[in-house]
Amino acid sequence: MLNICLFGAGRIGAIHAANVAANPNAQLTCVVDVFAEAAEKLARQYGARVTTVEEALADPEINAVIIASSTDTHADLIEQAAEYGKAIFCEKPIDLDVERTRACIETVKRTGVTCLVGFNRRYDPNFSYLKKQLEDGQLGNLEMVNITSRDPSPPPAKYVQSSGGLFRDMMIHDLDMARWLLGEEPVEVYAAASCLIDPEIGQQGDVDTAMVTLKTASGKLCQITNSRRAVYGYDQRIEVLGSEGMAQANNQLENSVVVTNHDGATGAKPQHFFLERYAEAYRHELNNFIAAVNGTEPVLANENDGLMALLLAEAAVESLQSGRAVRL
Amino acid sequence: MLNICLFGAGRIGAIHAANVAANPNAQLTCVVDVFAEAAEKLARQYGARVTTVEEALADPEINAVIIASSTDTHADLIEQAAEYGKAIFCEKPIDLDVERTRACIETVKRTGVTCLVGFNRRYDPNFSYLKKQLEDGQLGNLEMVNITSRDPSPPPAKYVQSSGGLFRDMMIHDLDMARWLLGEEPVEVYAAASCLIDPEIGQQGDVDTAMVTLKTASGKLCQITNSRRAVYGYDQRIEVLGSEGMAQANNQLENSVVVTNHDGATGAKPQHFFLERYAEAYRHELNNFIAAVNGTEPVLANENDGLMALLLAEAAVESLQSGRAVRL
Amino acid sequence: MLNICLFGAGRIGAIHAANVAANPNAQLTCVVDVFAEAAEKLARQYGARVTTVEEALADPEINAVIIASSTDTHADLIEQAAEYGKAIFCEKPIDLDVERTRACIETVKRTGVTCLVGFNRRYDPNFSYLKKQLEDGQLGNLEMVNITSRDPSPPPAKYVQSSGGLFRDMMIHDLDMARWLLGEEPVEVYAAASCLIDPEIGQQGDVDTAMVTLKTASGKLCQITNSRRAVYGYDQRIEVLGSEGMAQANNQLENSVVVTNHDGATGAKPQHFFLERYAEAYRHELNNFIAAVNGTEPVLANENDGLMALLLAEAAVESLQSGRAVRL
Amino acid sequence: MLNICLFGAGRIGAIHAANVAANPNAQLTCVVDVFAEAAEKLARQYGARVTTVEEALADPEINAVIIASSTDTHADLIEQAAEYGKAIFCEKPIDLDVERTRACIETVKRTGVTCLVGFNRRYDPNFSYLKKQLEDGQLGNLEMVNITSRDPSPPPAKYVQSSGGLFRDMMIHDLDMARWLLGEEPVEVYAAASCLIDPEIGQQGDVDTAMVTLKTASGKLCQITNSRRAVYGYDQRIEVLGSEGMAQANNQLENSVVVTNHDGATGAKPQHFFLERYAEAYRHELNNFIAAVNGTEPVLANENDGLMALLLAEAAVESLQSGRAVRL
Incomplete structure (x- = not known):
């Protein structure tokens, strides 16, 4: 115990x-x-x-x-x-x-x-299943990854200040997912970003809308789309293309009901935010930690993963400032 | 406490x-x-x-x-x-x-x-949401209900014997859902059924495939489709049609991933059986019971609901034997 | 030529x-x-x-x-x-x-x-594809058929009078689909129906909301759901269950766009009515006729199919009046 | 006439x-x-x-x-x-x-x-409907556009040579869609690309896998994803995010049937290639041309649109060669 x-x-x-x-x-x-x-x-x-x-x-x-x-x-x-x-x-x-x-x-x-760093998304059953398809060769050779990650609403500008900014605070999760799925380190990072949602965020020197492109040594490509606001809730999707097919992990919805009337067919929104969406991921994450301490499993994300994702976030910041792709 | x-x-x-x-x-x-x-x-x-x-x-x-x-x-x-x-x-x-x-x-x-009878489906968040649409008038006047309920695989023939048969054991849940959604007691019950899956079930005098039609005094209609076997898992869907639209509660899936390749676009199966599908329903049900004992909520299904569903199941059995619609 | x-x-x-x-x-x-x-x-x-x-x-x-x-x-x-x-x-x-x-x-x-009777739905590419799955054995032995058929709005009561009524005019298409998919003649027909939409239809002695159950000699079951009004458009769906799986032919939508916002995720309505939904079916039907005249294909629906569907409609009318399942 | x-x-x-x-x-x-x-x-x-x-x-x-x-x-x-x-x-x-x-x-x-340049996708009913949502303000202020465009299989390397390459031949359609949807000229173009599918394409000096990022003067962002091969068929999707919601134009499928069995729920592939997917677009395009000649409508894409899309393609080529975002 x-x-x-x-x-x-x-x-x-x-x-x-x-x-x-x-x-x-x-x-x-x-x-x-x-x-x-x-x-x-x-x-x-x-x-x-x-x-x-x-x-x-x-x-x-x-x-x-x-x-x-x-x-x-x-x-x-x-x-x-x-x-x-x-x-x-x-x-x-x-x-x-x-x-x-x-x-x-x-x-x-x-x-x-033993050190586990909390990249909770690696434990999401949907993303795990998608990764398993890749590892089992169901999709052939991986060519492209597209990650969509949008928060339901922007944090207070005050939080932004201490958070390290969108790339280090929010996109870092997506950069980790990119590394995890690509199975190969990105060697080139390009970032484009704007402040379109909350001018105060811009006044803090940060952005709220961003797109990043990664490229690995073997030429695999990855795009990440981030927004601090999606009025319909927490938007967390991943799509991968391989030589034998595509896999898409779609959002988890609040319920399975569809109402069809004069306006069309309306289904539920995505689960609102990370506490709902990743509830199961947090459970798997904790169980993985305990199993790792007990020596029966390796941790799925360790201290080195924490560093590597941060380095990609830093490169994205540098790219945004320079207008160039940054080589790692 | x-x-x-x-x-x-x-x-x-x-x-x-x-x-x-x-x-x-x-x-x-x-x-x-x-x-x-x-x-x-x-x-x-x-x-x-x-x-x-x-x-x-x-x-x-x-x-x-x-x-x-x-x-x-x-x-x-x-x-x-x-x-x-x-x-x-x-x-x-x-x-x-x-x-x-x-x-x-x-x-x-x-x-x-206080007495709560375990019609767990009334507590399923999807079915609750669908019922709320009806009660809030989003669908206008209710006209039709279609309930699909299929188990992943038939029980052992031995179990069938002591279970009371498909209508009293399995369809009773659907008959309860029908009453709950129709908001009005059925006055006419017709059943058609066959033994298509396991001949041993037929030897026990039971059926494994059934369709029942209900009609209320005001003319609302309901169809229930039951099968003891759906190779793709537990199939639990409800569709209602009203004067202002339709609502469908679809299955909950094992995950949100879709793989698209030469064969088409393949998503996950429904959650396998009642323990998975109704996990959340059981939680709400227990909480409703405790709240009811504490006097803060009524129970959602009581002893009388237990009796009424059984009477409908009896009528279905009688209809199957007589080839007539049974009036209640 | x-x-x-x-x-x-x-x-x-x-x-x-x-x-x-x-x-x-x-x-x-x-x-x-x-x-x-x-x-x-x-x-x-x-x-x-x-x-x-x-x-x-x-x-x-x-x-x-x-x-x-x-x-x-x-x-x-x-x-x-x-x-x-x-x-x-x-x-x-x-x-x-x-x-x-x-x-x-x-x-x-x-x-x-050569005589082709215009059961256009047999030519719909979706229903054809579904039938092909059955014939190719992809679904194992057929056990159940569920047909949903709803018009966008009721016809003028005057039309109803000369049309022969819901069963002979509207459901006859679904009865034909049932025969076609079951691959076996129904031997038992039960109908329940109401007038819930337009009282004038009731005054003409007709119904506007109906559910019919069919059973074949080998025990296959079929349910048909008809309504003269679905505010969301022409609802034309078929679902079949076999020992190896289920196939569902869903509606064709007006477009492929989904808008997601505070209200949820809203997709398009079904194509409005038969001219849109069955445009392609009419084309295939005409081509089949010409090929049949030229001796290169048999017609997909002939004069006998016309009679058999009518006999099922007659049986449904009789069942509705008698409250019994009618044996054929 | x-x-x-x-x-x-x-x-x-x-x-x-x-x-x-x-x-x-x-x-x-x-x-x-x-x-x-x-x-x-x-x-x-x-x-x-x-x-x-x-x-x-x-x-x-x-x-x-x-x-x-x-x-x-x-x-x-x-x-x-x-x-x-x-x-x-x-x-x-x-x-x-x-x-x-x-x-x-x-x-x-x-x-x-009168001069109409054949950017057929502007006439696709799905993309038109999506654009209408934007213009009608249903999505608030546009912030992001994501365009996915993949061919079912790569052209012969010989064709590539005379085609002008992926950006001028294939992505030019997506660059036109981007301009059309953004409602504002891109001022910054970044391209990342690889040859992952057919080495002969690389030998011709071209790429077969590409991701491009566009930015407008007001800060709107757009990502385009291109591949010369999607084994599941022609993949043509657009997603836009605005301050009030998201709209997604999904693929048109070969049929509406879903087969669910031990393997999951499998729906049809996207329509195979442009002749099928854009059949309706070509019809609208021709009708728009004739109406324009008759003076009753403006053309939806004119000679200037042809030039502007080419300039974006040129910028993408330059960005790929320089590793920088190119400013226009």
């Missing part, structure tokens, strides 16, 4: 806590949060105790940590947890700074702890 | 136990099963105790019971639980015999206990 | 005229209509002459006739044309009276002329 | 000839082709005469010409026809060379003749 400490009792922390509770091989032992009330509420619900970072890491009974606290705490917590030999599940990103990320990875590698 | 005793620790009992655990207003207190091992396993998982029917009913701490034991025990357990004033969640049917069912209902009515 | 005379220069006659013109093996030679103007317009457009029934039939250059005049002229024209040895393409029905129909068929058989 | 001369009696010429015949305001008067046999066959079918370019242009009875001959003859024929005052329907491109195209346009403008 794995004893897990959760850092961060917010919305995503609560999801991981529930998934730990549902896993027969793990239990939530303690919770840490700067907001005592949030920590206590979650601890009470799952029979865990509230504690501090120091106490939790020093406790030899604790085998693993889940880092779901604010982004600026990730790298420090990873390093400390690694030094104490705890297995680490860390929400993305490791850090918004490449050098800080590299240093952090060094520590993880040196200490040899 | 509601203390619940579960009678029956089988497959469906385990689902209800998990849903009780996930509900913040209830806890699984004890489990009863003739198979001690099953009872103990479930009890252990949710911190409950194993007990007997007598002990559980006599325990004043127990507020409610879930009856998920074999069909022939339902009526007795309902009556006993009602006499002890426990709220009752009972899997359908109350009993396969109409008179026994009526007697049972009498007891429930006299004791005034 | 086949010389064809068209009886009836109305809407459906014009369609057949255009299809004759597009067929390289035939030409429209003359047109007959009680409305001289309509006949002249159509004749002019296709370089044909206006003539009379007598003149046309007596003309040895005329090889074939298309009967697209009013229903009450069909039987007489068929008999006259047959006596003159002309090949016959006749819109359904041959006649609304069974005995008259039988007499007419006798003449056709005796004279040995 | 418009008298039309057709230059080029090949596959696409035959389509235009049939559409002229079906239009009540025009007739095919003469046909010109270097292959006498092809010209004669088409002329015979539609009651036209075979003639020469010179004779046709000199004939004052001829009002309009359709140029469906080989690409290298387009510019000369346009100029000659314009000098004779004939209305011109010319298949794209005007010429593969920008300067030659500009000179040609000068002549058209000077002579004031």
Whole structure:
């Protein structure tokens, strides 16, 4: 039975806590949060105790940590947890700074702890199934990937400021999916982007609408389409073309009902946002982490994947500024 | 906090136990099963105790019971639980015999206990949404209902024998959906049926393929299509036509991926069977029961609904034997 | 080069005229209509002459006739044309009276002329493809057929009077499809029906909403759903279930665009009515007729099919009146 | 009645000839082709005469010409026809060379003749409907366009050589659609491309797999995805995102049947290639030309549109060679 400490009792922390509770091989032992009330509420619900970072890491009974606290705490917590030999599940990103990320990875590698970085989409059953088609050769040789990723509504401009911007905060998930599906590192990155939705986002120096093109050494191509606003909800689709066919992972809808009348045939919208759409992905992700700690599975996304996606985001930013494709 | 005793620790009992655990207003207190091992396993998982029917009913701490034991025990357990004033969640049917069912209902009515009969489909989010369209007047006046309900594969012929046959065991769910959607009692029932799938089912005097037509006093029509076998999985669809439009609740699929190649565009099959398809329905059903016991919601299907669906199934059997529409 | 005379220069006659013109093996030679103007317009457009029934039939250059005049002229024209040895393409029905129909068929058989009865749906590419799946064994043994057939709006009550009623006028097409797909004659017919849409239709003694169940000797089952009104357009769908799978022929839509917004994802309505939906079917039907006259194909629907569908419609009427399934 | 001369009696010429015949305001008067046999066959079918370019242009009875001959003859024929005052329907491109195209346009403008350039996709009912949604404001402010365009199989490498390459030959249609939908000229073009399908195409210095990004002055973005091979057929889809919603024009399928079995639910492939998919577009295009000559409609795509799309294709070629976004 794995004893897990959760850092961060917010919305995503609560999801991981529930998934730990549902896993027969793990239990939530303690919770840490700067907001005592949030920590206590979650601890009470799952029979865990509230504690501090120091106490939790020093406790030899604790085998693993889940880092779901604010982004600026990730790298420090990873390093400390690694030094104490705890297995680490860390929400993305490791850090918004490449050098800080590299240093952090060094520590993880040196200490040899298990480290899962939260690229939750790799665990989505639809995307997993699509990837399986590729790996099983059902689609022949992969030639093209098209990723559509749109949020239902833009975040507050204030959030944008601390987020690292659209490429490092939002598209990083798509860049990771691109790497994962292409099965080969992109060597060329081009970005075009605009601020069309919220002028305040532009005033923060960020964009809200973006298209990125990736190319691998063997010539595979990938397009990513991002928007901070899709009035119809969270739009998360992937399409791949191979020499033997195409596979498309479409949105999951709110329900299966279609109403047909004078206006046409109207079906449901996509599930609203990531908590609904990726509920199952979060469950698989947590289970993969626990299995990895128990040595029965490798993690599906590790610290190195965290770095590589960040490097692609950095290249996209550079391309946007220079108007050139950036070579890696 | 509601203390619940579960009678029956089988497959469906385990689902209800998990849903009780996930509900913040209830806890699984004890489990009863003739198979001690099953009872103990479930009890252990949710911190409950194993007990007997007598002990559980006599325990004043127990507020409610879930009856998920074999069909022939339902009526007795309902009556006993009602006499002890426990709220009752009972899997359908109350009993396969109409008179026994009526007697049972009498007891429930006299004791005034809450009684939910497990017509789980009323809780399916897709069917609920479809019904809401009807109630909100989005479809105008209802004229027609078409219900398709097919199992992935026929049960063992042995099961058929004790099940009451296709109409009382399988179509009863569809007959309940028909009543629920029509918003008016059927007054005429016609059944046509065959044994096309498994000759052994025919030797048991049952059918495996059936079509039933219902008509209400105001002239609304309903067709139900049943098959014991759909090689593509559990086929659960409803279509309604009104003066202002049509609504269709389609199947829920295993995933959202479509592969297009030389053979066409292939999407996933429907979710395999009721445990997958109605997982969410079971959760809503349990929550409705707990809310009903707490007095904040009425139950969506009660003992009387159990009887009415059985009467329609009896009429279908009679129609099949006589070759006439049966008037109720 | 086949010389064809068209009886009836109305809407459906014009369609057949255009299809004759597009067929390289035939030409429209003359047109007959009680409305001289309509006949002249159509004749002019296709370089044909206006003539009379007598003149046309007596003309040895005329090889074939298309009967697209009013229903009450069909039987007489068929008999006259047959006596003159002309090949016959006749819109359904041959006649609304069974005995008259039988007499007419006798003449056709005796004279040995080619006779195609206009069950246009057999020529629809979607339904043809579905039938091919059945014939190729892709679906295993056929067990069930479900036919949905709804008109966009009810005809004037006045039309209903002379049409023979819903079963003989509208459902006859579906009864023919049922026979064609079942591959076996129905031996039992049950009908339930109501007047829910237009009270005037009821005053004419007719219904506007109907459900019919058919059963064959081997136990195959078929349900037909008819409504005189679907506000979303012409609803023409067929679903078949076999031991190895299901095939569904869905509606053809007005376009392929889906708009997704706050209200959901809205696609186009079905093509509005038979002229749009069955445009391609009419073309294939005409081509089949010409090929049949030239001896290179059999007709897909002949005079006997016309009679058999009428007998099923009669049985449905009888069932509705008696409340019993009618055995054939 | 418009008298039309057709230059080029090949596959696409035959389509235009049939559409002229079906239009009540025009007739095919003469046909010109270097292959006498092809010209004669088409002329015979539609009651036209075979003639020469010179004779046709000199004939004052001829009002309009359709140029469906080989690409290298387009510019000369346009100029000659314009000098004779004939209305011109010319298949794209005007010429593969920008300067030659500009000179040609000068002549058209000077002579004031009607000139339609064959961007057939503007006439596709699906794309028209999508554009109408944009123009009617149903989607709010346009932000993004995604165009997918894939051929069923690559052309012979020999064809590639004379075609001008993927961007000038194939993507030019998509570049035109982009301009048409964006409603604003692109000012930035980036291209990434590979040769993944047929090495011989690479040996000709061309690519078979390409992704292009366009940006307009106001910041609207567009991605185009091209492949010379989609084993499932002709893939022609457009998706637009606006501030109030998304519209997607999906493929037209070969039929509406879905077969569901052990393998999933399989629907038809897209219509195979342009002759099938754009049959209706060609009809609308021809009708628009005739209406334009008669002064009742403007042409939907004129000589200037031919030039602008070519300039975008040139920019894409330059971007591919330089690795930079090209500014226009």
